[in-house]
Amino acid sequence: MSINKLVILDRDGVINEDSDDYIKTPSEWRPLPGSADAIARLNHAGYRVVVATNQSGLARGYFDAATLAAIHERMRAHLSDAGAHLDGIYVCPHGPDDGCDCRKPKPGLVDQIVADYGEVAGVPLVGDSLRDLQAGQARGCRPVLVRTGKGRRTLDKGLPEDLGPVAVYDSLARFVDAFLKDRS
Known part of the structure; x- marks a missing residue:
């Protein structure tokens, strides 16, 4: 188990509302209740x-890097208002057919986090899709699924047995309740 005091989160569907049409502007970024x-x-x-x-919307031309930066600035401002902050945001800008190794379910983003923060074995990776969980599992993270965003759909499809045990919570807030209680 890692001694690294780190938690890895997916963005859309975990921190903010998800959209099948993508979050393309700062005004479309809407926080989920309790996430901040x-x-x-x-x-x-x-x-x-x-x-x-x-963030394949970049590769698809739905928004540009400056717009993504503005979306993240809105997110950071919202978090700051709640007394929260992020230590880093790791983005895969590629489309599903680009062949990169950073697009989840591949573990490239997690590898970038390892390079910056060290070992992630046992570190929770909280997501709302199977690809989030698989990316973390590939590097020994503890997979955590939230039912927000696409989480209910992910559960309805069933989780593969080779993923191992997956903790499931109604929201990021419920996960944090349990996670911090277990550490007190």
């Missing part, structure tokens, strides 16, 4: 919190 407070509680408990997010 949950991140603040992790921060105050001494955890570093990073985001690992696929």
Whole structure:
């Protein structure tokens, strides 16, 4: 088990509302209830919190890098208002057919996090899709599924047995409640 006080989060569907049409502008970024407070509680408990997010809308031309930066600035401002912060945001800008190794379910984003923060074995990776869980599992992260975003659909499809045990929570806030209680 890792001694690294780190939590890895997917963005869309975990921190903010997800959209099948993509989050293309700052005004389309809408926080999920309780997510900012949950991140603040992790921060105050001494955890570093990073985001690992696929953003194929860049490759698809739905938005550009400056717009993505503005979306992330809106997210950071919202988190700051709640006394929270992110220690890093790791983005895969590629489309599904680009052949990169950073697009989840491949572990390239997690590898970038390892390069910056060290070992991630046992570190929770919280996501709403199978690809999030698989990317973390490939590097020994503890897979955590939330039912927000695409989480219910992911559960309805069933999780593969080779994923191992997956903790499931209604939201990021419920995960953080249980996670911090287990550490007190």
